[in-house]
Amino acid sequence: MAMSSARKGWAAVGLAASVSLVLAACGGDDDGGDDTAGGGETSGGGGDCAFAEDFTDLDGTTVTVYSTIVAPEDAPLEASFDAFEECTGMTVVYEGSDEFEAQLPVRIQGGSPPDLAIIPQPGLLATLVRDYDAVIPVPDEARANVEASFDPAWIDYGTVDGEYYGTPFGANVKSFVWYSPSAFADAGYEIPETWGDLIALSDQIVADGGIPWCAGFGSGDATGWPGTDWVEEVMLRTAGIDAYRQWYQHEIPFNDPQVVEAFDTVGEILKNDQYVNGGLGDVSSIATTRFEDGGLPILQGNCWMHRQASFYQANWGEGVEVAEDGDVYAFYLPGIDPEQGNPVLGGGEFVAAFTERPEVQAFQTYLSTDHWHAERASKGNFVSANRTVPVDAYDSPVNQLSAEIIADPEAVFGFDASDLMPAEVGTVAFWTGMVNWITGASTQETVDAIENAWP
Amino acid sequence: MVLAIALFGALMGLILLLTGRVRKRADLWQSLAFVLPALLLLSVGLIYPAIRTTYQSFFDRAGEFVGGDNYQFVFTNDAMITVLRNTAIWVFLTPLLSTFIGLVYAVLVDRSRVEAAAKAVIFLPMAISLVGASIIWKFVYEYRPDQQGIEQIGLLNQVLVWLGAEPRQFLIGEPWNTLFLIVIMVWVQAGFAMTVLSAAIKAIPSDITEAAQLDGLTGVRMFRYITVPSIRPALVVVLTTIAIGTLKVFDIVRTMTGGQFGTSVISYEFYTQGFRTLNTGVASSMAVILFVLVVPIVVYNVRQMRKAEYR
Numbered sequence: 106m107a108m109s110s111a112r113k114g115w116a117a118v119g120l121a122a123s124v125s126l127v128l129a130a131c132g133g134d135d136d137g138g139d140d141t142a143g144g145g146e147t148s149g150g151g152g153d154c155a156f157a158e159d160f161t162d163l164d165g166t167t168v169t170v171y172s173t174i175v176a177p178e179d180a181p182l183e184a185s186f187d188a189f190e191e192c193t194g195m196t197v198v199y200e201g202s203d204e205f206e207a208q209l210p211v212r213i214q215g216g217s218p219p220d221l222a223i224i225p226q227p228g229l230l231a232t233l234v235r236d237y238d239a240v241i242p243v244p245d246e247a248r249a250n251v252e253a254s255f256d257p258a259w260i261d262y263g264t265v266d267g268e269y270y271g272t273p274f275g276a277n278v279k280s281f282v283w284y285s286p287s288a289f290a291d292a293g294y295e296i297p298e299t300w301g302d303l304i305a306l307s308d309q310i311v312a313d314g315g316i317p318w319c320a321g322f323g324s325g326d327a328t329g330w331p332g333t334d335w336v337e338e339v340m341l342r343t344a345g346i347d348a349y350r351q352w353y354q355h356e357i358p359f360n361d362p363q364v365v366e367a368f369d370t371v372g373e374i375l376k377n378d379q380y381v382n383g384g385l386g387d388v389s390s391i392a393t394t395r396f397e398d399g400g401l402p403i404l405q406g407n408c409w410m411h412r413q414a415s416f417y418q419a420n421w422g423e424g425v426e427v428a429e430d431g432d433v434y435a436f437y438l439p440g441i442d443p444e445q446g447n448p449v450l451g452g453g454e455f456v457a458a459f460t461e462r463p464e465v466q467a468f469q470t471y472l473s474t475d476h477w478h479a480e481r482a483s484k485g486n487f488v489s490a491n492r493t494v495p496v497d498a499y500d501s502p503v504n505q506l507s508a509e510i511i512a513d514p515e516a517v518f519g520f521d522a523s524d525l526m527p528a529e530v531g532t533v534a535f536w537t538g539m540v541n542w543i544t545g546a547s548t549q550e551t552v553d554a555i556e557n558a559w560p
Numbered sequence: 561m562v563l564a565i566a567l568f569g570a571l572m573g574l575i576l577l578l579t580g581r582v583r584k585r586a587d588l589w590q591s592l593a594f595v596l597p598a599l600l601l602l603s604v605g606l607i608y609p610a611i612r613t614t615y616q617s618f619f620d621r622a623g624e625f626v627g628g629d630n631y632q633f634v635f636t637n638d639a640m641i642t643v644l645r646n647t648a649i650w651v652f653l654t655p656l657l658s659t660f661i662g663l664v665y666a667v668l669v670d671r672s673r674v675e676a677a678a679k680a681v682i683f684l685p686m687a688i689s690l691v692g693a694s695i696i697w698k699f700v701y702e703y704r705p706d707q708q709g710i711e712q713i714g715l716l717n718q719v720l721v722w723l724g725a726e727p728r729q730f731l732i733g734e735p736w737n738t739l740f741l742i743v744i745m746v747w748v749q750a751g752f753a754m755t756v757l758s759a760a761i762k763a764i765p766s767d768i769t770e771a772a773q774l775d776g777l778t779g780v781r782m783f784r785y786i787t788v789p790s791i792r793p794a795l796v797v798v799l800t801t802i803a804i805g806t807l808k809v810f811d812i813v814r815t816m817t818g819g820q821f822g823t824s825v826i827s828y829e830f831y832t833q834g835f836r837t838l839n840t841g842v843a844s845s846m847a848v849i850l851f852v853l854v855v856p857i858v859v860y861n862v863r864q865m866r867k868a869e870y871r
Contacts, residue, residue: 207835232838236621326818326836386705389732392821393703405709529837537639540820544732554638560621 154192156476159246164194166464171209171219172454175201178419181484188480189471195464206532213239218459221469223274225454226524227262228531233457234265241458243269243473244466250473254491256511262520263455271455272473275481276490278507279334279414279450279521281435283400288409300342300441304373307380310409316383318374319408320391321399322540327532331396332539333523334450335375335412340367341448341519342441353522359530359556360549368548370441375543383408389544403433412438414452415488415507428502435503437510445517449510452521453490527560534558610851617844630845640829646738647825650745650809651853655802657746659795662753667783670761679758683751690748694815697744701730734822741823744812749805753798760794761787793864800861807854826850 174182179201186197200219202208206229212218218239224230234240243251243263251260251272263271282303289296292313297303310317322332341349344363351357352364374380375391382390384407385399397420400411404425411417415435418427425432440447456472458465471477478491485500488507496512499505510516523531534555542551579590620626634640662682669678685693702714706727712718717727730740764787772786788795813819813828824832826846834843 210838211835236838326814326832328818328820382705384705384707384710386703386729389729390703390705393729393731407707407709529839533832533837537820544821 153188156474157189157192160189160193160467160471163464163467166194166462167196167198168221168465168468169198169200169219170221170223171200171202171205171212172223173201173203173205173225174223175203178486181486182481184484185477185481189468189477195468197468209233210237213237213459220460220462220465221456221458221472223454224271224457225452226528226531227271227455227520228524228526228528230263230271230455230457231265232528234268234270239459240265240270241461241466243272243458244470247272247466247470247473250470250475254475254478254493256490256492256518258518258520259453259490262453262525263457271457272469273490274454274456274472276451276453276488276507276511277415278488278510279452280338280438280448280510281413281415281417281503282438283403283411283413283417283433283435284409285403285406285432286430286434287432288403288406294409296436297439299439303439307374307410311379315409316379316381316407317409318381319383319385319399319402319411320375320381321385321394321396322392322543323395327536328392329536329539330523330532331399331413332375332391332543333531333535334414334521335371336364336367336539337519337522338412338438338448338450339370339441340364340522341450341517342445343367343370345442345445346448346517346519349519349522353525355526355559359559360552364552365548368542368552372542372548391543392540400433415503418501418503419486435506447515448517448519450519450521451511452524529558529560530555613844613847613851616840617848618841620841621839626841630841631849633842634845634849639824642734642822643824643826643829646735646823647807647827647853649735649738650742650806650825651803653739653742654745654749654806654809655799657742658749658802659753659757659798661746661750662755662798663757663788663795665750666754666758666761667787670758679754682754685748686751686755688748690744690809690811691815693744693748694812697747698816701740703727703729731817731823732821737817737821737823741812741816744816745806745809749802753802756794756798757791760791764790793867796864797861800857800864803857804854804861807850807857826853 172182179199183197183199186199189195190197205222206226209218209222209224209229210233213233214237224233230240248260248269251263255273259273260269263269263273284296294306294309295302297306307317320331320335322329324330337349340352340363343366344352348357348363352359352361357363376388378388381388382394384402384405385391385394396413400413400417400420401422402408403411404421418435421427421433427433437447437449456469458469475491475493478489478494479498481487482489482494482498486504488499488504488511490511492512494508496505496508499508511518523535525531526535538546538551538555541554542548546554575593576590579586579593582589617630618625618627620629635644665678665682669675672678688696699713700715701717702712703717704710704712704714704727706721712721712727714727716730720727731737768790769782769786772782777785808827809825810827810831813823813825814831817823819828819832827850830843830846830850833839833846
């Protein structure tokens with residue numbers, strides 16, 4: 106995996122080199138007054154390239170982009186840059202890495218940051234701004250683009266200490282419960298509308314001799330994050346969006362009674378021996394099961410429900426149809442307290458710039474336009490928080506459903522809290538805390554330990 | 561390739577020519593000219609980072625001077641104490657177990673008919689990287705529940721199921737999981753211990769062993785009074801080398817548990833602190849602690865090797 110992405114990197118460098126050679130050759134022709142190079146430019150100004158009219162003087166420039174997205178997801182991503190590259194003559198050198206979060210600060214300190222990075226955690230963005238003073242604020246045109254086509258909250262997520270640093274890139278919806286429509290139909294189960302229905306259904310499955318839930322927290326050295334999503338979902342549903350916001354901003358402590366209640370409500374499902382862990386073992390097996398494998402027992406009928414984000418559809422494997430009448434599909438994880446409405450937990454990535462060159466700012470601006478978001482959606486396997494992208498531009502039913510949920514003004518959208526917390530908490534203490542909690546630590550011990558880790 | 565060799569030859573010639581022209585103390589200049597590049601690389605790659613790391617360990621993440629706070633944190637925080645405890649268990653058990661197994665094995669197969677094959681079996685794991693070894697053992701420890709329609713894929717749990725016991729999760733229970741990780745390191749290092757010790761045993765002069773045999777020494781007493789004292793220097797080298805390697809055990813912890821379930825050690829924790837939480841101060845202080853722990857072992861090792869040489 107690492108090998109192939111490294112190779113990919115070299116291929117990208119090779120490609121960049123050959124493209125720049127070709128461009129250089131074109132430039133040479135231009136001096137001779139040759140018409141072929143001019144032909145290229147006219148196509149640059151015409152029909153398909155209308156979107157690029159605002160982006161001038163980019164011919165021959167190069168912008169490097171660094172992110173967590175590696176093969177196979179990097180292919181549609183790189184394809185979405187093609188139109189811009191063809192129309193402006195700019196070269197985008199893309200590099201993805203599994204070690205992005207650790208490598209980015211190293212590259213910044215080493216004096217060789219990428220021009221643009223696609224950052225999955227606003228908490229990391231804040232750290233880079235505050236501790237490293239390395240991020241260039243978003244250009245005004247890009248900000249205007251985001252204000253025009255996104256929920257205003259997306260400006261907040263990219264804002265650190267009053268300055269705007271990150272434009273929204275991809276988005277995902279986490280509040281899904283995966284299930285097998287055919288198995289539900291055979292057993293006569295209905296999709297639960299409320300939390301009460303959900304628990305009643307779980308009890309029904311137990312009574313029928315099944316194990317309703319399956320889960321997996323394992324994810325290499327990021328082990329524990331699926332657990333934080335569970336707590337965040339319930340926190341949004343029991344305490345509400347305002348308390349949720351106070352929670353990730355540390356205006357209430359991590360061991361606040363509202364957080365304890367959220368943990369305990371999750372525990373009613375995940376720490377219940379009768380409810381978990383279908384086909385995977387006892388409660389503690391949740392800690393060691395890889396998150397990619399967590400929902401697969403549904404296919405064998407060993408479990409019935411698996412809460413995981415929209416992107417989990419990539420894990421079902423070849424030949425498994427993901428659709429309302431297919432092998433697996435997802436329903437919305439119901440709300441708990443009617444007063445808190447129907448909360449939706451989601452996440453997203455942000456584009457931040459580390460160098461101040463006109464072409465970098467131009468490309469960051471382009472990545473915030475409706476054109477790019479539509480272009481990216483058309484390449485597949487992506488959801489955008491951009492409201493102008495038509496729902497049927499997305500390639501799968503789950504992505505369409507996600508886009509509908511994100512665009513719904515009634516939905517209470519909560520951004521992944523652990524991604525918004527400082528790295529010590531959000532990506533270390535909270536993750537480790539979830540692992541310890543599921544393997545036997547009490548809720549109070551767990552939340553106290555996480556609170557102590559807050560810087 | 562040819563060009564590189566030619567360049568190397570030319571450079572050497574140039575150095576020899578230049579230093580040869582110096583009349584006074586030509587030897588000194590000559591050795592300096594050859595040592596200089598190595599010294600330069602050493603200072604850039606080792607000495608400067610060591611000084612800088614020590615310096616950074618007195619600052620917090622925002623660059624404020626905090627004195628010994630980082631060290632205090634490492635020695636008082638509960639999670640960090642677990643890390644120190646685990647490191648101590650690793651450094652104590654791994655060299656002892658590997659050396660003991662290697663030594664007993666070397667003695668048992670010595671001059672037996674299957675010696676070459678038997679040695680190859682225990683030496684082979686040496687050729688596998690620690691990450692590779694960890695992946696192999698991950699499958700050995702792999703857990704599946706004992707339910708209908710579920711098959712065990714882990715060797716150990718399959719054995720347990722055959723014996724009529726419940727399969728168990730070897731990597732979760734603290735502190736036993738650290739022992740299960742140590743098994744991997746021992747598996748890899750025993751071959752090294754065996755090879756070095758076997759060579760040392762073969763180097764024992766046969767007149768000594770024959771004289772002992774005439775005096776009636778056999779079996780365990782032969783081993784205790786002749787073999788072990790004769791190979792003492794080799795034993796020390798093996799023990800200290802494995803101890804140093806153990807202090808650097810990063811790969812096994814990362815591959816097997818990612819430091820979860822209370823299995824983290826200093827060499828892994830300082831990576832987590834430095835690169836995941838961007839807490840350079842605490843990370844640096846852990847690196848310094850690791851450095852301080854290694855120094856006495858290295859000094860002892862070097863002195864022993866010198867003694868062995870001059871004997």
